[in-house]
Amino acid sequence: MDDQRAQLDWRDGHVPVSTRFDDPYFSVHDGLAETRHVFLAGNGLPERFGGDFHIMETGFGTGLNFLTAWEAWEAAGARGTLRFTSFEAFPMTPEDTARALAAFPALAPRAERLVAALKAGPGPHVFDEAVTLDIVQGDARETLPKHDGLADAWFLDGFAPARNPELWGEALMREVAAHTAPGGTLASYTAAGHVRRALAAAGLEVRRAPGYGRKRHMTLAGKPD
Numbered sequence: 001m002d003d004q005r006a007q008l009d010w011r012d013g014h015v016p017v018s019t020r021f022d023d024p025y026f027s028v029h030d031g032l033a034e035t036r037h038v039f040l041a042g043n044g045l046p047e048r049f050g051g052d053f054h055i056m057e058t059g060f061g062t063g064l065n066f067l068t069a070w071e072a073w074e075a076a077g078a079r080g081t082l083r084f085t086s087f088e089a090f091p092m093t094p095e096d097t098a099r100a101l102a103a104f105p106a107l108a109p110r111a112e113r114l115v116a117a118l119k120a121g122p123g124p125h126v127f128d129e130a131v132t133l134d135i136v137q138g139d140a141r142e143t144l145p146k147h148d149g150l151a152d153a154w155f156l157d158g159f160a161p162a163r164n165p166e167l168w169g170e171a172l173m174r175e176v177a178a179h180t181a182p183g184g185t186l187a188s189y190t191a192a193g194h195v196r197r198a199l200a201a202a203g204l205e206v207r208r209a210p211g212y213g214r215k216r217h218m219t220l221a222g223k224p225d
Contacts, residue, residue: 042187156188177202
């Protein structure tokens with residue numbers, strides 16, 4: 001099982017870098033602001049929260065995206081529930097998760113609860129009887145096709161396509177589209193042409209949008225009603 005855990009180096013003592021993919025887990029400039037720009041605003045959140053809202057994600061990583069979505073959902077006073085399903089092949093240990101999330105003191109109370117849940121077992125993890133986190137371990141190319149959920153919003157957040165091409169291939173993008181609810185949306189930090197073409201070929205309406213910080217563009221997509 002050890003080889004299925006994330007293998008890390010630490011940049012500046014607090015930014016985890018995957019040695020398997022030679023890529024950092026979050027922006028060295030402002031990972032929290034980037035998450036809010038790309039994944040929340042990119043999916044029209046928190047304005048769309050309500051009912052039984054389901055976010056699905058490729059690459060759980062440090063859990064930063066989950067904590068940011070949870071914070072936004074609660075701050076919005078959204079009624080209903082929030083489900084967050086993330087597909088992760090190489091999970092971090094709870095201890096490494098805690099070390100990474102220490103870079104974001106604004107999220108500290110939720111980060112502590114997440115780490116405690118991860119230490120308790122594989123989940124699903126339920127917070128405040130309304131927020132459910134399900135981390136599906138394994139290769140998303142194998143686990144997503146077996147999953148029966150539909151996402152109202154997708155966070156595509158694997159390591160960069162050039163470093164982790166398996167998580168951005170045409171077959172997986174078809175599965176992402178197939179697991180998107182009518183009217184659902186998708187956002188990703190990458191603007192790689194082959195990713196946008198694969199999403200479009202899968203039936204999604206794809207466009208580029210301004211990226212965060214030094215990234216000129218990012219990718220947004222939607223599934224027609």
